[in-house]
Amino acid sequence: MSRVLLAWELGENYGHLSTLLPLARMLRQRKHEPIFVVRDLAVASVLLGKEFSFLQAPLPSESNRQSRVPVSYADILSGRGFGKRDVLAGILHAWQVLFDLVKPEMVVAQFAPTAIVAARQASIPSLQMDTGFECPPEVRPYPCFRPWMKITREALLEREDALLQTINVVCGWRSEDLRTALRADLSLLITLQELDHYSGRRGGRYIGPIFSHNTGEKFAWQHTTGKRVFVYLRPFPELRALLAELRQSRAEVIAVIPGIDRELADSFSSEQFRIISQQVRLETLLSQADLVVSHGGHGLTSACLLQGVPLLVFPIMIEQWMTARNLERMKTGLRVSREALRKHGCASALSDLLTDPLYSERAAAVAAKYRSYDQNKTIDRLALTVEQMTAGIQNHQARAH
CATH class of the missing domain: 3.40.50.2000 (Glycogen Phosphorylase B;)
Structure with missing residues (x-):
């Protein structure tokens, strides 16, 4: 049995946890122990209830969030802790404390970039499962998603370089590229290629969408005619x-x-x-x-x-x-x-x-x-991937002893 930490840091409402929930259920069915670390405890209370244990994710305070309208993924990171050294250091330290308490053998991240960085610091294997928006293509600079603002390539690169410098200083790394500093051990795109927010992506590993469609009350259409x-x-x-x-x-x-x-x-x-x-x-x-x-x-x-x-x-x-x-x-x-x-x-x-x-x-x-697409099979393969990744680290630790 392995303890798996499922992390959600950024984004609003139910969609992010709804993506992680089917995997958590499959992992528990396979005798593993999933534990959630979430952005929003109210959302977790609705979706997870007493079914799973959950903790609050480390987040920057409102006063430490930048108000600039984001034009790329780098701006999203900058406004959520990566833009200030002391803030990033505090968030990463809090993640290490969480890791010490939970003792996970694996981190599964859904729009959780600092969880991925913290897992790398702690030598915990990480799996990133995101939609296209949450995992932009590995190009430099990241694509601008507000093209009407006409931000220059030089300005985008300048913002990325500032973030990279902050991460390297805080973590004691020498990463030469922001994409390398943020990379999980394995990144999977839980979307259809046609719905990738960054169309034309090269090298993306699309496994199909995951969503919760069988929870909640049952309602039925009442009329047999009309729209x-x-x-x-x-x-x-x-x-x-x-x-x-x-x-x-x-x-x-x-x-x-x-x-x-x-x-x-x-x-x-x-x-x-x-x-x-x-x-x-x-x-x-x-x-x-x-x-x-x-x-x-x-x-x-x-x-x-x-x-x-x-x-x-x-x-x-x-x-x-x-x-x-x-x-x-x-x-x-x-x-x-x-x-x-x-x-x-x-x-x-x-x-x-x-x-x-x-x-x-x-x-x-x-x-x-996509007639043959089966979400249950995708979830089953994801659970198997988690097992293989945790088995790899456990075998490595056994050899070390």
């Missing part, structure tokens, strides 16, 4: 306008909106338009949906394309915008900005997606391409 629209959103300023447009479409709507204002939900709720604030099981809902409306989160988007369902996306984060760009390139979805929603609504996009067969045909083509 069916599944909605998964978070409350945002334009939500009321969007719900009004959906009601005008006359489709049957099941809308999952955690944290929605009760008064707002009641004003739209009807037999034809159900609004739910808790998690629901997606399997049956997606397989019978004509359209999904979301912010463009990676897990739900992956599940939709594997079911051949087009999407209407309202991005609120840069990685969601990048996902929406991929959907539009494939003609499997459309994107509407918040500004466009305020000024013009989304009736035209809704109508196109519900009536033009192009979008459903293109989504069906993606589903057909």
